Amino acid sequence: EIVLTQSPGTLSLSPGERATLSCRASQSVSSSYLAWYQQKPGQAPRLLIYGASSRATGIPDRFSGSGSGTDFTLTISRLEPEDFAVYYCQQYGSSPPFTFGQGTRLEIK
Amino acid sequence: EVQLVESGGGLVKPGGSLRLSCAASGFTFSSYSMNWVRQAPGKGLEWVSSISSSSSYIYYADSVKGRFTISRDNAKNSLYLQMNSLRAEDTAVYYCASGVRALDYWGQGTLVTVSS
Numbered sequence: 365e366i367v368l369t370q371s372p373g374t375l376s377l378s379p380g381e382r383a384t385l386s387c388r389a390s391q392s393v394s395s396s397y398l399a400w401y402q403q404k405p406g407q408a409p410r411l412l413i414y415g416a417s418s419r420a421t422g423i424p425d426r427f428s429g430s431g432s433g434t435d436f437t438l439t440i441s442r443l444e445p446e447d448f449a450v451y452y453c454q455q456y457g458s459s460p461p462f463t464f465g466q467g468t469r470l471e472i473k
Numbered sequence: 474e475v476q477l478v479e480s481g482g483g484l485v486k487p488g489g490s491l492r493l494s495c496a497a498s499g500f501t502f503s504s505y506s507m508n509w510v511r512q513a514p515g516k517g518l519e520w521v522s523s524i525s526s527s528s529s530y531i532y533y534a535d536s537v538k539g540r541f542t543i544s545r546d547n548a549k550n551s552l553y554l555q556m557n558s559l560r561a562e563d564t565a566v567y568y569c570a571s572g573v574r575a576l577d578y579w580g581q582g583t584l585v586t587v588s589s
Binding site for chain 2 (some may be wrong): 381397399401403408409410411414415418420421452456460461462463464465466467
């Protein structure tokens with residue numbers, strides 16, 4: 365089973381700043397099958413990034429994904445007030461389980 | 474517009490059973506794999522189970538294997554999760570989710586509480 369470890373657990377930043385979230389896998393993940401989700405309180409998760417670096421429909425270009433192998437990154441270039449939420453990475457390759465990371469909470473400083 | 478609507482959650486005693494349903498609309502349900510993902514109160518997301526478009530491939534997380542059964546009815550555009558031998562640690566919001574690229578589409582979730 366592939367274990368995904370996200371860091372930091374909590375990130376405190378101000379609007380306008382740049383956010384860098386990390387997702388590290390216990391073994392190599394095909395880049396085609398690494399996704400990032402955003403979840404706000406009381407809401408279902410929303411797909412942001414798939415295939416490690418492709419933005420989902422309607423996602424602003426301030427969100428970008430990168431990485432390969434075991435190290436992946438979600439970057440938010442300039443934080444907007446609505447970006448403060450919890451972010452999860454997920455691997456959904458050919459073999460289950462399709463694990464999630466434990467999440468990074470992005471909070472307003 | 475894609476819609477996934479879960480139902481069937483509620484309060485159940487440990488050892489009891491519950492059947493969740495997910496009604497899909499706005500896309501060709503029979504062409505998509507479907508998934509159940511759960512979230513315990515205040516915790517992160519946990520993938521639970523997946524079923525391929527024709528039900529040929531079915532997968533479970535180790536935490537639910539042997540107790541939960543996923544199924545689908547393509548004629549009714551519906552996904553199901555039969556949950557038996559429920560435990561306190563199964564308490565969570567259960568989401569159905571699907572998509573082409575990853576989990577593009579999510580329902581609003583249904584809460585399952587396992588407590589005596």
